[in-house]
Amino acid sequence: MTAHHFLQFPFFQNQGTKTKTAEFLMHGQSYLVILYCLLLLASCTSKESEEAPLTYDIIPKPTSLVEIPGFFVVDQDVEIIVSDESLKPVANQLKEKFAARGLELEIVDAVGKNKAIIFEVDAQVAHEEGYHLTVTPTEITIRSSKPAGAFYAFQTLRQLSPKEIEENGKMAAGQWKIPAVEIKDAPRFSYRGMHLDVARHFFPVEAVKEYIDQLAYHKMNRFHWHLTEDQGWRLEILNHPKLTEVGAFRKETLIGHANDRPKKFDGKRYGGFYTQEEAREIVRYATERYITVIPEIEMPGHSTAALAAYPELACTDGPFEVITEWGVFEDVYCPKPYTFQFLEDVLAEVMAIFPSEYIHIGGDECPKTRWKESEFCQELIKKEGLKDEHGLQSYFIKRIESFLNAHGRNIIGWDEILEGGLAPNATVMSWRGVQGGIEAARQGHDVIMTPTSHCYFDYYQADHPEEPLAIGGFLPLSKVYSYEPVPKELNAAEAKHILGAQGNVWTEYIPTREHLFYMALPRMSAMAEVNWTPANQKDYDDFTERLTTHIERLNAMNIQPANHIFDVKMKITSGNGDGVQVMFSKENKAGTILFSVDGKPITKNSSEFSTPILLSGSTHLTAQAFDGKNLVGRGVDQQFNWHKAAGKTITFKEQPAERYSAGGTGAVINGVRGNTVRYGDAEWLGFEGKHAEAIIDFGEADTFKKVTLHFFKGEAQWIYLPKNVSVYTSDDKEVYTQVGASAEIKGDQKVITVPIELNSAKGRYMKVLVQRFGLIPDGKQGAGHEAWLFIDEIIVE
Ligand code: ACM
Numbered sequence: 001m002t003a004h005h006f007l008q009f010p011f012f013q014n015q016g017t018k019t020k021t022a023e024f025l026m027h028g029q030s031y032l033v034i035l036y037c038l039l040l041l042a043s044c045t046s047k048e049s050e051e052a053p054l055t056y057d058i059i060p061k062p063t064s065l066v067e068i069p070g071f072f073v074v075d076q077d078v079e080i081i082v083s084d085e086s087l088k089p090v091a092n093q094l095k096e097k098f099a100a101r102g103l104e105l106e107i108v109d110a111v112g113k114n115k116a117i118i119f120e121v122d123a124q125v126a127h128e129e130g131y132h133l134t135v136t137p138t139e140i141t142i143r144s145s146k147p148a149g150a151f152y153a154f155q156t157l158r159q160l161s162p163k164e165i166e167e168n169g170k171m172a173a174g175q176w177k178i179p180a181v182e183i184k185d186a187p188r189f190s191y192r193g194m195h196l197d198v199a200r201h202f203f204p205v206e207a208v209k210e211y212i213d214q215l216a217y218h219k220m221n222r223f224h225w226h227l228t229e230d231q232g233w234r235l236e237i238l239n240h241p242k243l244t245e246v247g248a249f250r251k252e253t254l255i256g257h258a259n260d261r262p263k264k265f266d267g268k269r270y271g272g273f274y275t276q277e278e279a280r281e282i283v284r285y286a287t288e289r290y291i292t293v294i295p296e297i298e299m300p301g302h303s304t305a306a307l308a309a310y311p312e313l314a315c316t317d318g319p320f321e322v323i324t325e326w327g328v329f330e331d332v333y334c335p336k337p338y339t340f341q342f343l344e345d346v347l348a349e350v351m352a353i354f355p356s357e358y359i360h361i362g363g364d365e366c367p368k369t370r371w372k373e374s375e376f377c378q379e380l381i382k383k384e385g386l387k388d389e390h391g392l393q394s395y396f397i398k399r400i401e402s403f404l405n406a407h408g409r410n411i412i413g414w415d416e417i418l419e420g421g422l423a424p425n426a427t428v429m430s431w432r433g434v435q436g437g438i439e440a441a442r443q444g445h446d447v448i449m450t451p452t453s454h455c456y457f458d459y460y461q462a463d464h465p466e467e468p469l470a471i472g473g474f475l476p477l478s479k480v481y482s483y484e485p486v487p488k489e490l491n492a493a494e495a496k497h498i499l500g501a502q503g504n505v506w507t508e509y510i511p512t513r514e515h516l517f518y519m520a521l522p523r524m525s526a527m528a529e530v531n532w533t534p535a536n537q538k539d540y541d542d543f544t545e546r547l548t549t550h551i552e553r554l555n556a557m558n559i560q561p562a563n564h565i566f567d568v569k570m571k572i573t574s575g576n577g578d579g580v581q582v583m584f585s586k587e588n589k590a591g592t593i594l595f596s597v598d599g600k601p602i603t604k605n606s607s608e609f610s611t612p613i614l615l616s617g618s619t620h621l622t623a624q625a626f627d628g629k630n631l632v633g634r635g636v637d638q639q640f641n642w643h644k645a646a647g648k649t650i651t652f653k654e655q656p657a658e659r660y661s662a663g664g665t666g667a668v669i670n671g672v673r674g675n676t677v678r679y680g681d682a683e684w685l686g687f688e689g690k691h692a693e694a695i696i697d698f699g700e701a702d703t704f705k706k707v708t709l710h711f712f713k714g715e716a717q718w719i720y721l722p723k724n725v726s727v728y729t730s731d732d733k734e735v736y737t738q739v740g741a742s743a744e745i746k747g748d749q750k751v752i753t754v755p756i757e758l759n760s761a762k763g764r765y766m767k768v769l770v771q772r773f774g775l776i777p778d779g780k781q782g783a784g785h786e787a788w789l790f791i792d793e794i795i796v797e
Contacts, residue, residue, distance in 0.1 A: 054160075054177060054178075055160075057549035062185040071135075072136065078115045078116065080105050081117070083119070083121070087144075090150040094157070101167075114138065117139075122145060123145050124143075124145075125144050128149070129152060130144065131184075133185070134181075134183075159553065160178045164556065187532045190221075190500060191448055191502070192219065192220040192502075193220060193450075194524060195226060195502055195505060196226060196507075197505060197506045199227065200506065201507040202234060202270075203507075205278050211223075212282070214524060214554075222291065226296045228296070228302070228303070229305060230322070231324070233248050234274055238349060239345045243305075250269070250270050252268055252324050253268065254324060257509075276349070279295075280353055293356060295360065297360070298362030299396070300363075301364065302328075302329075303331075304329050305322045306333070307333075314334055315373070315377060328367060328781045332367065334370070347403065351404075357410055359410075360413070363413035363414050363416050364414035364431070366393055369779055392420070393417075393420055394419070394421040398423045411423060412429055414429050415429065415430045415431055415432055415436025415437070415440070416432075422443060428448070429502070430447055430449050430450065434449065434451050441490055444497070446499050454483035455483070455502060455527070456506070458470060458473075459680065461475060461562055462567060463681035464564070471506065473717075477523055477526055478540055481538070483527075484530075486498050501527060502527075514560060517560060517561060518560060520561075521559065522551065522563075526543070564587070564633065565586070565633070566633025568584050568586050568635055570584055570621065570636045572667075574647050575666020575667075577648060580615040582621060594606035594609065595636075597615075597621060598620065599621075604626065615671070616642075621640060648699065649697040649699075653691075654691070656686055656692075660680065669793070671793075677750065685792070691770060692772075696765065702762070703761070703762050704729070704761050704797070705757075705797045706756065708753060708756070709742075709768070709794050711754065712791075721745045723745065723772070723774075724744055725742040725771070726741040726742075726771075727739055727740040727767070730765040730766075731763055732765075736765075740757060772789045775787070
């Protein structure tokens with residue numbers, strides 16, 4: 001038992017040891033009873049007046065915030081003063097928020113009571129969405145030039161209030177304190193968006209409203225509502241009722257991941273749709289929160305649900321079924337007069353529901369297979385003087401654009417709409433990377449940045465084994481936070497076309513409301529700050545500190561975000577000849593990390609981690625964060641397996657992609673195998689369109705029995721197995737002799753193991769040459785692109 005332990009548990013010590021506490025217990029019995037009663041009394045009173053700590057933990061971080069001593073108490077002695085009619089709707093929302101907590105305040109237009117919350121129009125507040133907020137002990141003043149600014153001040157006030165403001169139920173008198181402050185705030189970008197796919201999985205109106213509430217709370221102003229897909233059409237269209245009668249339902253849904261073999265289905269009919277009345281209610285709800293709803297009606301691809309309802313829209317005869325699995329599908333709209341008439345009918349109804357200037361028309365991932373085979377399409381290409389099927393896609397989008405432009409609307413499309421020529425007034429959503437955004441901005445088009453690398457919240461956010469199944473990738477909170485929406489390649493004039501960034505939530509693997517918020521938050525919080533806060537004021541450590549309070553507030557709203565800022569992350573470095581070193585870290589800087597190298601569960605008495613640990617043999621590592629009182633967050637429990645290449649030097653002829661080499665190139669010889677489900681963790685190296693050619697330097701000549709390699713297969717994510725592997729050794733790094741080779745690499749599992757016998761080959765250097773797959777074949781996802789190659793542990797025996 002340590003001294004530390006005695007301090008914690010003075011009453012459970014050995015009988016023989018006397019401490020001051022123990023003596024007091026024996027000799028001061030009657031005095032103790034009185035003291036105990038006093039303490040009980042004190043604890044009761046202190047409970048009644050227990051105060052929530054005042055914090056300035058606001059997300060997104062305001063542009064300027066000056067803390068002032070003192071606070072404003074919200075009670076019956078407060079009135080809400082509104083001098084301008086335009087601010088009444090926001091003032092009413094504030095009033096309702098207080099009323100929900102049992103405090104009825106009056107809205108008046110002149111001073112009566114001692115304390116006031118004052119809404120004022122102030123043309124001096126330059127930014128349309130900006131506000132000035134001053135809190136003193138007697139007054140809260142909200143100044144804005146437009147109501148949106150007042151609305152954002154209201155969100156800031158919610159975040160300055162005790163978290164109980166987000167719960168329903170009475171708040172005890174005197175507890176409602178708002179710290180004094182002076183805030184001047186305005187957003188960096190005009191487009192601050194979140195997307196939601198309601199087609200792969202359907203979310204009822206109530207859940208969509210909760211999602212919109214989160215956008216508002218984070219001062220976002222665009223809700224991109226992805227309404228149609230291969231797997232379901234979700235918006236009632238009166239002129240074409242079969243779109244929802246047939247297209248809103250699929251006969252069953254894939255179980256597990258799209259890469260799993262054999263494929264399994266749940267056998268349960270699934271679906272749902274929004275009536276026009278419900279969609280209008282969503283628009284009204286969002287508008288009240290200064291959010292524009294941008295509907296997306298996908299074309300010409302991702303349209304199988306519409307084809308199932310109206311097979312006449314396709315190039316072939318059908319019949320078609322609403323799709324039951326995840327991917328990209330070949331049956332797409334055929335660019336014939338019937339189709340354009342149909343889409344114009346649909347869009348006319350869409351425009352009548354959604355007042356948004358922008359209508360999103362999709363444009364992504366449209367396989368050209370059917371158009372290539374169609375006599376009609378080939379003739380149309382000739383007649384219109386188009387170059388090829390990409391030209392035909394461009395023709396398709398331009399026709400739809402001119403229809404929408406004629407009705408006073410503009411289109412947004414995914415970056416594929418650049419291929420074959422951009423429609424004249426289109427705004428581009430850059431998702432496959434940033435290149436589409438750069439190109440569009442250079443052509444003078446507006447751009448919304450939403451690259452998979454930083455904005456796809458359907459990707460894994462942690463590489464902990466308990467993470468729920470996700471589509472793939474790896475996008476931790478810190479990476480979202482680090483995003484800079486304006487590409488360095490753009491000059492100042494071009495950069496003006498970057499309207500902002502958007503987080504996307506595709507829902508193939510997100511079937512429920514709870515799962516939705518777990519994936520969307522807190523990455524949405526990070527995206528909010530990317531869009532709002534000036535780049536030079538962003539600070540990740542400061543953000544994660546504020547996030548602890550923020551997450552408590554979200555919990556009070558019955559929202560359970562992912563909370564991994566206390567998770568311990570392990571990094572095992574190897575590959576530079578210095579052996580194998582282990583580092584532990586966590587996102588929130590508070591507290592310590594405790595660890596063990598003998599596989600023992602962590603307790604409060606485990607060793608504290610401070611400097612990297614050097615490993616010299618197979619080891620079982622465990623670690624967890626400690627906040628000074630409790631073990632917190634998710635821990636590490638990892639077997640490390642020693643082999644001949646561990647800790648040696650490795651060099652690759654061509655480098656892996658930056659986003660898929662989180663652990664450095666030494667990760668393939670660090671004694672830890674990559675996850676068998678996910679390729680985005682720190683263990684896998686991903687090469688895009690390159691062979692993987694590595695040289696391992698063993699430092700001195702050695703004899704080798706065998707080398708075993710591991711490859712990831714995920715064709716839906718464009719990841720293919722390599723063709724083959726050959727192995728060479730050398731004594732001088734000049735002349736290499738082939739000492740082993742694999743057969744053609746095949747297999748259906750997600751991770752394929754390739755053992756290669758080396759028959760006691762000798763040498764100081766070993767060259768491993770992995771031949772990439774090449775171009776993705778037609779008809780597959782990512783057709784025409786170079787396949788990715790993912791490789792992990794190269795075990796040398
Ligand atoms: C997309 O993720 N297919 C836009």
